[in-house]
Structures are given as C-alpha cells and as structure tokens.
Amino acid sequence: xxxVFRLALREYVxxxxxxxxxxxxxxxxxxxSGSMIAMALLKxxxxxxxxxxxxxxxxxxxxxxxxxxxxxxxxxQIFDPEDSSQVQPVYRIEFVxxxxxxxxxxxxxxxxxxxxxxxxxxLHIGSSLVHPSExxxxxxLNYHAESAALDDIRDWLRDPINNHLRRLRLEDAxxxxxQIPDLFHWSWVTAKGLLTVDEKGNIIDAGxxxxxxxxxxxxxxxxxxxxxxxxxxMPQLSAVMEEKTQRIVEVILGSIxxxxxxxxxxxxxxxxxxxxxxxxxxxxxAFMQHRGFESYIPYDILPWFVINLIVLIFMLGAxxxxxxxxxNDAKDAQSLxxxxxxxxxIPMFIMIPVLKEPLSTFATVMSLxxxxxxxxxxxxxxxxxxxxxxxPWAGLVGVVLFTLLVVWAGARIFRAAILMQGVPLKFSNIMxxxxxx
Amino acid sequence: MDAISLNDIxxxxxxxTAVDKLSLKVPEGSxxxxxxxxxxxxxxxxxxxMNIFYPDSGEIEIFGENRHRGHSDQIGYLPEERGxxxxxxxxxxxxxxxxxxxxxxxxxxxxxxxxxxxxxxxxNKKVDTLSKGMSQKVQFISAVISxxxxxxxxxxxxxxxxxxxxxxxxxxxxxxxxxATIIFSTHDMATAxxxxxxxxxxxxxxxxxxxxxxEIQNKYGTDTLRIRCESKATGLEAISGVEKVxxxxxxxELRMTPGVDHQKVLKEVMASNTLLSxxxxxxxxxxxxxxxxxxxxxxxx
Numbered sequence: 013x014x015x016v017f018r019l020a021l022r023e024y025v026x027x028x029x030x031x032x033x034x035x036x037x038x039x040x041x042x043x044x045s046g047s048m049i050a051m052a053l054l055k056x057x058x059x060x061x062x063x064x065x066x067x068x069x070x071x072x073x074x075x076x077x078x079x080x081x082x083x084x085x086x087x088x089q090i091f092d093p094e095d096s097s098q099v100q101p102v103y104r105i106e107f108v109x110x111x112x113x114x115x116x117x118x119x120x121x122x123x124x125x126x127x128x129x130x131x132x133x134x135l136h137i138g139s140s141l142v143h144p145s146e147x148x149x150x151x152x153l154n155y156h157a158e159s160a161a162l163d164d165i166r167d168w169l170r171d172p173i174n175n176h177l178r179r180l181r182l183e184d185a186x187x188x189x190x191q192i193p194d195l196f197h198w199s200w201v202t203a204k205g206l207l208t209v210d211e212k213g214n215i216i217d218a219g220x221x222x223x224x225x226x227x228x229x230x231x232x233x234x235x236x237x238x239x240x241x242x243x244x245x246m247p248q249l250s251a252v253m254e255e256k257t258q259r260i261v262e263v264i265l266g267s268i269x270x271x272x273x274x275x276x277x278x279x280x281x282x283x284x285x286x287x288x289x290x291x292x293x294x295x296x297x298a299f300m301q302h303r304g305f306e307s308y309i310p311y312d313i314l315p316w317f318v319i320n321l322i323v324l325i326f327m328l329g330a331x332x333x334x335x336x337x338x339x340n341d342a343k344d345a346q347s348l349x350x351x352x353x354x355x356x357x358i359p360m361f362i363m364i365p366v367l368k369e370p371l372s373t374f375a376t377v378m379s380l381x382x383x384x385x386x387x388x389x390x391x392x393x394x395x396x397x398x399x400x401x402x403x404p405w406a407g408l409v410g411v412v413l414f415t416l417l418v419v420w421a422g423a424r425i426f427r428a429a430i431l432m433q434g435v436p437l438k439f440s441n442i443m444x445x446x447x448x449x
Numbered sequence: 450m451d452a453i454s455l456n457d458i459x460x461x462x463x464x465x466t467a468v469d470k471l472s473l474k475v476p477e478g479s480x481x482x483x484x485x486x487x488x489x490x491x492x493x494x495x496x497x498x499m500n501i502f503y504p505d506s507g508e509i510e511i512f513g514e515n516r517h518r519g520h521s522d523q524i525g526y527l528p529e530e531r532g533x534x535x536x537x538x539x540x541x542x543x544x545x546x547x548x549x550x551x552x553x554x555x556x557x558x559x560x561x562x563x564x565x566x567x568x569x570x571x572x573n574k575k576v577d578t579l580s581k582g583m584s585q586k587v588q589f590i591s592a593v594i595s596x597x598x599x600x601x602x603x604x605x606x607x608x609x610x611x612x613x614x615x616x617x618x619x620x621x622x623x624x625x626x627x628x629a630t631i632i633f634s635t636h637d638m639a640t641a642x643x644x645x646x647x648x649x650x651x652x653x654x655x656x657x658x659x660x661x662x663x664e665i666q667n668k669y670g671t672d673t674l675r676i677r678c679e680s681k682a683t684g685l686e687a688i689s690g691v692e693k694v695x696x697x698x699x700x701x702e703l704r705m706t707p708g709v710d711h712q713k714v715l716k717e718v719m720a721s722n723t724l725l726s727x728x729x730x731x732x733x734x735x736x737x738x739x740x741x742x743x744x745x746x747x748x749x750x
C-alpha cells in the first residue's frame with residue numbers, strides 16, 4: 013500500500029504545486045458563478061433613454077389614469093435616492109384614436125414605427141377588458157414590442173391597469189371605494205418550514221423558509237461537487253493518456269501493478285479534490301459565520317456531502333483512468349471526455365425538477381441510480397424537505413457496488429490497453445479488453 | 450540457482466504469436482544478452498518477465514519462485530522506450546522511482562550514482578532540460594538505484610555516444626561484480642560479444658540461439674576465410690564452395706559451404722588476386738545474427 017500512497021503523493025504534489033491549481037482554485041468558482049456575478053455587477057447598467065409607448069384603448073377608460081401613473085413614476089421613481097441621478101428611463105404614454113374599421117392596418121403601421129425606432133412599443137386594450145364576461149374574446153391586453161416578454165414596461169403596466177380595472181368595476185357596481193380601505197392591500201404567501209419538538213417536548217415554531225435555504229444551498233453543494241469532480245477526476249483522463257504516450261507508464265509498471273497504478277492516480281485526484289473542498293467549504297463556512305448567516309450552513313448534511321464526493325471521485329477516477337489508457341492522443345482523450353462526463357452532466361440537467369419535487373418518484377429513482385446517485389442524492393439531502401432515512405444509505409450501497417464494478421472493469425481495460433500504442437479507439441476494443449482482460 | 454527460468458511460455462496478440470513456447474534459464478550473477486531482429490519478441494519476453502504481460506501459457510520463475518508471487522522489488526527495469534516525468538527535477542524523479550521500487554528512501558544512493566554518471570550538476574534541473582544521452586543515463590540510474598538483484602535493460606545503449614556507452618558498460622560490469630544478474634537486449638553485436646556471458650537470440654518468437662559466445666560460434670564452426678588483398682578483390686563470388694562474400698572494403702570475408710576444401714578455395718582466390726593476409730575465423734555474432742535473420746525458415750533450439 014506504501015507504493016500506492018507514494019504514487020498518490022506524487023500526483024497530489026504535481027497537481028497542487030502548479031500555478032494552474034492555485035489559479036484554478038480561485039477562478040473556477042468565479043467562472044462557474046460568472047453569470048450571477050455579471051448580473052449583480054451590471055444590474056445598475058440600465059438604458060435610460062426615453063420610452064414612448066402608444067396606447068390603442070378601445071375602452072376609452074385608461075387615458076388619464078395611465079398618463080398620470082407615468083407622470084408620477086417619471087417624477088418620483090426613476091431617480092437614485094442617494095444622489096438624485098436618473099437610474100430608470102422616462103415613460104411617455106401617447107394615446108391614439110382607434111380606427112375601428114382598420115385596426116389591424118393601424119397596428120401594422122405602429123409595428124413599423126417600433127421597428128424604425130420612433131416609438132418603443134404599443135399597448136392594445138380590448139373593448140371588453142373592464143367586463144370580460146360580457147365579451148371574453150375582446151378582453152385582451154396586448155403589449156407589442158421588439159422584446160415584449162423581457163420588457164420592464166410590461167411589468168410596470170400590470171399594477172396601474174389592474175388597480176384601475178377594480179376601481180371601474182366598483183364604480184359600475186355603485187360601491188364607493190373609500191368604504192373599503194384595504195381594497196388594494198395585497199397579501200403574500202410566506203414560506204415556512206415545519207414545526208419541531210425539542211428535547212423537553214416543547215413545540216418549536218417553524219422558521220421562515222427562504223430561497224437561500226431552499227435553492228441556493230442545494231445548488232451550491234451540487235456545483236461544488238461538480239467542480240471537485242472536474243478538478244479531481246477529469247484530469248486523470250488526459251494525465252494517463254500523456255503518461256501512456258510518453259512511455260512513463262511502462263517504467264512505473266516495472267515497480268507496481270496496473271491496479272496499484274490506477275489506485276494511486278485515483279487517490280491522488282481524490283486528495284486534490286478534498287484539498288479544494290476544504291478550501292471552499294472552510295472558506296464558505298467562515299464567510300457565512302462572519303456575515304451572520306450561520307443558520308444557513310447545512311452542517312447536518314456535510315458528512316453526506318463528503319461521503320458522496322469521495323465515492324463520486326472514486327467512480328469517476330476509475331472511469332477516467334481506464335478511458336485514458338485506451339486513448340492514443342489528445343484527440344482521443346477529447347472525444348472520450350464527453351461521454352465520460354455523463355455521470356456529472358445528467359444530474360445538472362435534472363437539477364431543477366429534483367429541487368422542486370425532491371420526494372417525487374423521478375427524483376427518488378434518479379438518486380438511486382448509481383452513476384447519478386452521489387450528486388442527485390446530495391441535492392435531495394440539501395433541499396428543505398426530509399427524505400426517508402434509508403434513501404441515502406441505499407444510494408451509497410448502490411454507488412459503492414457500482415464503483416467496485418467500474419474499478420474492476422476499468423482495471424481490466426487499463427491493464428490490456430495501457431501499453432498498446434496506435435490501436436484504434438473502438439467501442440468493440442474497449443468491450444473486448446473489459447470482458448477478456 | 451537460476452535468476453530467471455522461463456518454461457514454455459507463449460504470448461499471442463490478436464492471433465499473432467509474439468513468443469512461441471520459449472524456454473530459457475538465466476544463471477544468477479551472469480550477464481545475458483538478448484538479441485534478435487526488430488519485432489522478434491525480445492520486448493514481449495522482457496515484459497512477461499516484468500509481469501507487465503501475463504503469458505498465455507507456460508511458467509516464469511524468478512529466483513526459484515513463481516513470478517506471480519511478485520518480485521518487482523528485486524528487479525530493476527529499463528524499458529526500451531524512455532519514460533521520465535519531464536517536469537520533475539532529476540533528483541526528485543530518482544527519489545520517486547527508487548521509493549516506488551523499494552518502499553524506502555533512496556536519498557543516500559542518488560548522489561553517488563549521479564557522480565558516477567557525471568550528472569551531479571544536473572541534479573536539480575528539470576528532466577526536460579536534459580539531452581537525450583543524459584536522459585538515458587537518468588533512466589538507467591532509476592533502474593538500478595534500488596540495488597536490485599536482477600537488472601533488465603531493454604536497449605540500454607541506443608542513442609548513446611561511445612563515451613557514454615563505455616560509462617554505462619562499466620556500471621553494468623560493476624553491478625555484476627556486486628552480485629547482480631544482468632539481462633540486456635541490444636542490436637549492438639560487438640557489445641554483446643564483449644560483455645555477455647551468455648547470448649540468447651529470439652526470432653519470430655522462437656529461441657534460435659542460446660549459450661556462451663564460444664558455444665554458439667563452435668556450433669557454426671570455423672567456416673569463414675578472411676582475406677586482405679593488395680588491390681580491389683575480384684571474382685570472389687564465382688569461386689566454387691563460397692556461399693557468401695562480405696566485402697568490408699579493406700577486408701573480405703568468405704563464408705564457405707560445409708565440407709569444402711579450404712586450401713582449394715584459397716588457391717582460387719590467389720589465382721585472381723594478390724593476397725596480403727588471410728586467416729580462417731569463426732563467424733562473428735553479427736554474421737550469425739544476419740544468417741539467422743535472413744533465413745526463410747526458423748528452426749528453434
């Protein structure tokens with residue numbers, strides 16, 4: 013076993029001593045969360061050019077209200093409260109008479125004006141919007157723009173128009189708005205966890221369940237697992253390929269068995285991943301404690317996270333080293349790396365449905381399928397719901413058995429392929445080496 | 450005791466028989482030369498001895514014990530293709546290879562070896578800064594740093610200049626003096642003749658020669674007439690009883706068919722050339738190698 017550890021130590025030192033590792037340690041989370049950071053940095057970068065919106069109002073009820081709402085917004089809501097600089101665009105609402113005989117032609121002309129940049133958008137209010145039940149087909153409220161779905165103006169229009177609709181309906185019903193002071197008070201559904209019982213039998217009220225605990229923590233754990241796999245297991249593919257093509261492997265195999273060689277490589281990669289994990293998890297915990305967010309740290313699932321990370325890297329490491337042994341050059345290694353990433357990529361693809369319904373049959377089954385189990389089970393464990401206690405254990409047993417199978421098959425492939433130069437990369441060859449050794 | 454005993458070992462790759470029922474005994478403390486044309490099975494044989502390949506059939510014993518029990522720690526190995534971690538420093542690399550072989554620190558042995566092979570100045574340089582010859586010497590040290598009882602060197606002299614070849618040869622002889630058994634494969638017949646106690650030749654996977662140089666040469670007998678003429682030798686091929694002529698420019702070697710009258714051949718040579726000298730010699734290892742490698746049929750020993 014000393015020889016295995018000696019090889020693992022060399023792999024570890026060779027990896028962590030490089031500038032690439034240090035840079036990667038810093039850069040990887042930045043790259044992975046790049047879009048979120050970019051969004052945060054660019055959130056104040058708003059185009060404040062004036063927006064002209066034309067309204068075709070077939071009800072004739074909204075002109076004054078919308079112009080007043082726009083004026084109020086332009087006067088009070090588009091400036092930075094600290095330095096009074098303008099941070100949002102001015103909205104100008106222009107009403108035009110509806111040509112009832114040729115509305116579609118009028119809309120076509122307005123669309124051309126939008127395309128020419130003369131106006132930003134136009135709003136078409138259907139004739140029965142105030143009382144949809146009378147004529148449902150004409151109860152539409154359509155916003156036409158180049159990028160209507162993502163346009164902030166569409167969101168802004170929603171509240172003034174809906175509030176005005178309620179007022180109009182109350183008036184028609186003969187009810188005085190002032191008699192109902194809370195008419196426009198909106199209520200929000202608060203997310204709360206489940207109540208618990210302490211050691212003395214007292215019932216403890218549930219804390220507020222929020223997005224950080226429900227989404228961010230599972231996502232961060234999943235991304236961390238993905239990153240550690242990329243650092244600890246993925247490099248083995250090209251490393252073994254290089255050692256094979258540079259004939260280093262034969263020298264090493266003069267001292268140790270192919271299985272020991274493979275094990276040493278995997279342990280070296282695992283040590284690299286655990287070092288990075290220590291840095292990220294330790295740093296994350298220290299940061300959250302410092303900023304007063306300690307309650308969000310999922311201490312209870314950290315052991316499962318580490319266990320699943322270890323088996324994941326073992327499994328992927330065995331896969332990568334055996335695939336590296338069949339590769340003849342960088343091109344082979346590149347083409348093999350794509351299917352080899354499936355155990356990491358599939359959990360990423362199904363992350364959202366699993367997170368939304370961690371107890372669904374789909375999430376349960378996926379978390380028990382060995383190649384995906386470490387990541388999907390961690391995701392489920394990190395979610396706010398309580399999953400049955402036997403699930404993580406069953407997942408672990410499955411993935412350990414599967415990992416042993418991968419190590420066994422990988423070792424057979426490795427032994428047969430590692431000294432073969434120039435043998436074409438064919439699935440049939442890999443299967444033959446695996447079955448016949 | 451034999452350091453190595455190969456008993457009827459066979460190895461095939463996709464239907465191609467690389468080594469065919471090979472048996473060989475390498476006495477402890479000897480220097481055994483493995484020769485053979487390219488692709489004859491030398492490296493496959495060595496890899497089976499190293500336990501890198503398993504034979505399909507037959508048995509391998511190392512120091513009297515079955516190979517599968519594991520004797521890697523006792524065997525130093527220099528593969529045909531050099532394999533060094535290019536980004537490691539020479540000393541670190543030797544330490545790593547030594548520890549991987551022995552499971553203990555070999556720090557004390559590194560400096561004397563570097564000094565012996567004139568590499569002390571390069572101890573803390575990265576491997577990728579070394580010349581081919583220096584890399585070769587580093588690879589050699591990595592094979593012997595663990596003081597193995599058996600040293601297997603696959604083409605140790607390829608790419609080395611004569612000075613470095615001699616340095617390496619003297620190190621090999623010193624290892625033997627200290628009790629090690631040495632096996633090396635080579636295409637350099639002159640070196641094999643000078644250094645090896647025993648020579649083994651493999652051709653198309655079969656053993657075709659095995660024994661001391663004298664034994665091998667005696668098998669072929671004194672069948673070669675070496676001559677030196679005053680001017681360019683002529684008409685030698687046409688002489689009856691001459692099987693083959695090797696013209697080396699200044700001297701010519703005439704291989705004679707078995708049973709031919711040497712005096713008669715000499716007379717015929719003198720009839721058309723002015724001789725400065727002549728002698729009857731045994732065939733050189735190089736000549737024997739060429740005879741076997743050129744032969745269409747392989748008859749194993």
